[in-house]
Amino acid sequence: MPQTIPPKPTRAEQLLPKECYFSGAWFEREHQELFSRSWTFACVVQDLPEAGDYKAVQINRYAMIVVRTKDGAIRAYHNTCRHRGTTIFEKDGNCRHGIVCPYHAWTYNVDDGSLRGLPKKELAFPDLKMEELGLHKGSIGVIGDLIFVNPQEVPQDDFEMWLGGMRDTHMWPHSLDGLSEKRPVRYDFGANWKAFCENAMDGYHLSYLHDKTLMGPDIEDQRWDAVGRHWVTFANPESDDRQNSHFTPIPGVNTSKPYPVVYQFFPNSGVLSSPIFFSAYTIVPVGPEQCYLELRTWMMPREQQDPAKKPKKPSSTSGHGYIMDDGKRYISIDTLSCHAMESLDFQIEDMWVCEQQQKALHSPMMKAGPMAAVGETALTWFQANILDFVPLDDPGMKMAAE
Ligand code: FES
Ligand SMILES: [Fe+2]
Structure with a gap:
C-alpha cells in the first residue's frame, strides 16, 4: 500500500x-498495485451534453463507460457485461433507453448500472438474482472540463485527495x-x-x-x-x-x-x-x-x-x-x-x-x-x-x- x-x-x-x-513481472505489479487504484483522464464534460450520452474509454486495463444520467450526473461503469463478459459499447453514442449488451441483450439502467431485464428470464434463468448483477461501478472526478476515472467504486484516494490541491494552486x-x-x-x-x-x-x-x-x-x-x-x-x-x-x-x-x-x-x-x-x-x-x-x-x-x-x-x-x-x-x-x-x-x-x-x-x-x-x-x-x-x-x- x-x-x-x-x-x-x-x-x-x-x-x-x-x-x-x-520486466513482465514488474508490469503486472504496476497494474495490480498502481493502476488498479489510480485516476486516469478519460474524456471531457463536453463529450456528454445530453442524458444518455456515453463514451467507451480504456482506463489502463479496464474497459469502461462514462455516461450522463437523466439527472445530469456523470457516472462510470465497467464496460463488461455481467452475463458472459462481453464489451458492451465499442465507441460513443446515446443509451438513454438503457445499456444493452449486443450479445444476448441483457439491459442495464443508465442511472445506476443495475440490471433491468434480460430475454427469456423465466425459462433460461429461473433463479437469477437480478439485484446482484448490475454493472460494476467505477468513480468519477472532474477538474476544469476534464473527467478522470478510477476503476474502483470506492477509491483508496478520493479525487480531491489525489489532486493534492492542484485545483487551488496551478x-x-x-x-x-x-x-x-x-x-x-x-x-x-x-x-x-x-x-x-x-x-x-x-x-x-x-x-x-x-x-x-x-x-x-x-x-x-x-x-x-x-x-x-x-x-x-x-x-x-x-x-x-x-x-x-x-x-x-x-x-x-x-x-x-x-x-x-x-x-x-x-x-x-x-x-x-x-x-x-x-x-x-x-x-x-x-x-x-x-x-x-x-x-x-x-x-x-x-x-x-x-x-x-x-x-x-x-x-x-x-x-x-x-x-x-x-x-x-x-x-x-x-x-x-x-x-x-x-x-x-x-x-x-x-x-x-x-x-x-x-x-x-x-x-x-x-x-x-x-x-x-x-x-x-x-x-x-x-x-x-x-x-x-x-x-x-x-x-x-x-x-x-x-
Ligand atoms: S454477454 Fe452480455 S448479454 Fe450475454
Ligand atoms: Fe520531448
Missing part, C-alpha cells in the same frame, strides 16, 4: 532498475466551451509507458531533440513544481509557442507572467496548457514494452483564425499516420514516410527517442548514467512515486537499483 507522498527530490538520480522498463484558465476539437491522435510506441512519462518531464532535451520543433526552452529558463504526486512545469512569457504564434489566442489565458504549460498527472495522464491550444492525454500501458499515447487537442474555431496569417510550418501531425474508422489518426514509427526526426511533430520525435532508449535497455552494457541536476530531477520525483506504490521488495531488483 502506498505510504506518504515522497518529498520533492534535491538531486537527480535513477531510482528504478532498468528491469522495471521491460489551475489552467481554459474552458473548452467555444473551442473546436482537432482530430484525436493515437501514437503507438514500442516502449515502456514510463519512458514516455519521463520524457514528458525531462526538460534537458527540449533544445536538442526538438531543435526543429519546440526549440527549447533551455534548462536555465525552466521551473517545475510538485503538487500532490503530480508535476507542473512553467513557461516564461517570452518563450510561449514561438513557432505557432499565427494561431488566434484563446481568451482568458494570461501570458504576462510565467504560467503552467505541462501538467503530468501521476501516473499517466497529462495536460498541455498553451495560449493557443489545450491538450489532454493519457498514456495507456499495453505491455512491458508497448504503450500508446491518446492525445486530444482544442483550439479556437477555424472561422476565428486569421486567414491572412499563414502558418510558417505545417501543423503538427499533418500527413502522418492513418485515419481509421473511429475518426482518430494513428501514428507509429513504422508508418512514417520520413524519418521521425524529419516529421516536424515533436510527439513523433519523443516517440522515436523513447523507442531508441527501449531498444538499448536489453544490451548488457546499458546502465543509466548520471542525470542532469537541473532538468531531470522531475524524473526522480516520478520514480519515487512509482516506488511508493510498487516497492522494490525483490532483493535482486534492489541490488540492480544500487
